Amino acid sequence: MCQSHFIQRLLVFFLCFWILSPITGYSHPERQDSKKQERETSVIIEVEGNAQAHKRYLQTYFPQTKVIAVYDTLFNGLAIKTKPNKLPRIASLDFVKAVHPVNTYQTNQHQDANYTSPSDRRKMTSELKDMLQADESAVLPSDINTTSYTGKGVKVGIIDTGVDYSHPDIQKNYQGGYDLVDLDDDPMETKPDQGEPTMHGTHVAGIIAADGDLKGVAPDASIYAYRALGPGGSGTSAQVIAALEQAVKDGVDIINLSLGNSVNGPDYPTSIAVNKASELGVLVVTANGNTGPENWTVGSPATAVKSFSVGASSNAQHVPVLVTKQDQKQIHMRLMLGSLPWDLDRDYAVTTDISRVRGKIALIKRGKTPFRELAQQAASNGAAAVLIYNNETGDFQGSVESNDRQDEPLQIPVAALSQRDGKVLADYSREQFPYVDTKVMETKAGIAAFSSRGPVTVNWQIKPNVSAPGTNIVSTVPDGYEALQGTSMAAPHVSGAAALLKEAHPDWSNEKIAAALETTANVYAENKKDHSCKCPGHGRNTT
Structure with missing residues (x-):
């Protein structure tokens, strides 16, 4: 490696390192105590060559460095945990292309609706009907499917908080998955005795393919669950990438990512993994985020060039x-x-x-x-x-x-x-x-105020690709049903619609399916006075 290349990469590393310093507790050495010096930090390193071989190298020559995950399908690299003072040496290794911070991902659920408490969740058909009659703005996922197709034979991977596969409306279509938090074959939602309980992934799964008292958009699609978000609906980019790789290895047709963060950029490792999954023939549907209505608020992984990003529309x-x-x-x-x-x-x-x-x-x-x-x-x-x-x-x-x-x-x-x-x-x-x-x-009906807007930084790509119902969406949760809202609820509507198209046209490419969804969508023109784009050459936002 030439000296200028080494110096350039080392400068990039130190910039990343100082960005990470608030998380790792790093400060000037004279102000550090011994405990802070011992604190470990996690990063994702992008590598050239065989990632498994590089794992063995690190384990041999950096024995105190823990290799959390090895990526060799969608992203060539490793997630590691080590002491901050080891990072400069690791970054200088010939096979290291880049060092990326490990970011936190959250569910893209926007809690702005009338919710039922756990003790009041409806469990029976008659009670579910009462719930819908009591709220005129409630939306059923099955309402958007006016076709004879049901998603039969299509595999949908849900990367989320896990799925309550024991729910009577889910268990028929659940086919398996993996837990990237606890590293086992049981991607169940977080339960109260494990930390802050979750329900988000079960709600997403119900929108896509519930088949019981409540019907999803594609009630015959197969569900594969990948728990990348743990207690409280929080996880890391290391877990999300690992989940993406596992879903692709399991042969899913569609991946739903109703999660995100505030990183507005196209080149983060999760975006690289999403793009690669798309190149391998998997349609990756992402939630655009809930930090609208301002422009430039879209976050990763919806910022990936080849993701099919979904904003939230609101009914009256x-x-x-x-x-x-x-x-x-x-x-x-x-x-x-x-x-x-x-x-x-x-x-x-x-x-x-x-x-x-x-x-x-x-x-x-x-x-x-x-x-x-x-x-x-x-x-x-x-x-x-x-x-x-x-x-x-x-x-x-x-x-x-x-x-x-x-x-x-x-x-x-x-x-x-x-x-x-x-x-x-x-x-x-x-x-x-x-x-x-x-x-x-x-x-009024239109784009939900909370729905994040593009464009993406660097490449100015317009996001979302489309918007879908995202307010007061009734779906499955552990022990019953719930009305939630957010781009998290909008994305699975599109994943379900994509499953219908996959069934109807099994020979269609992702590009054809995306084009069919985009060109047959209704157009919403937002209030130009309120949300007009301040970018040169742009007039109004449409979906």
């Missing part, structure tokens, strides 16, 4: 908003998972003093205390409702559900606010007449 809904008495300002809120509906029927005072909140709405800044604990404290002091506002820019997702079935359910509604709206309401609470009303606002 009636949603509650708070309106201040003095200036009629509207405050938008997002009910937390497990909350009662926000059906307050008169005006209420808002206060930040949780000790004097009887008969009022408690306004609390988000901190380290669990949301349910904050809500319980306010409820015990007589609050009529609770609003928790973010401690950083933007919206957030929250839950007040309990893992303990013996806990008493909360008797008041709890909702989340953005930091901006929270500060506005906090200032308003100090006024002489700090009262708010609840009003119901009718939203």
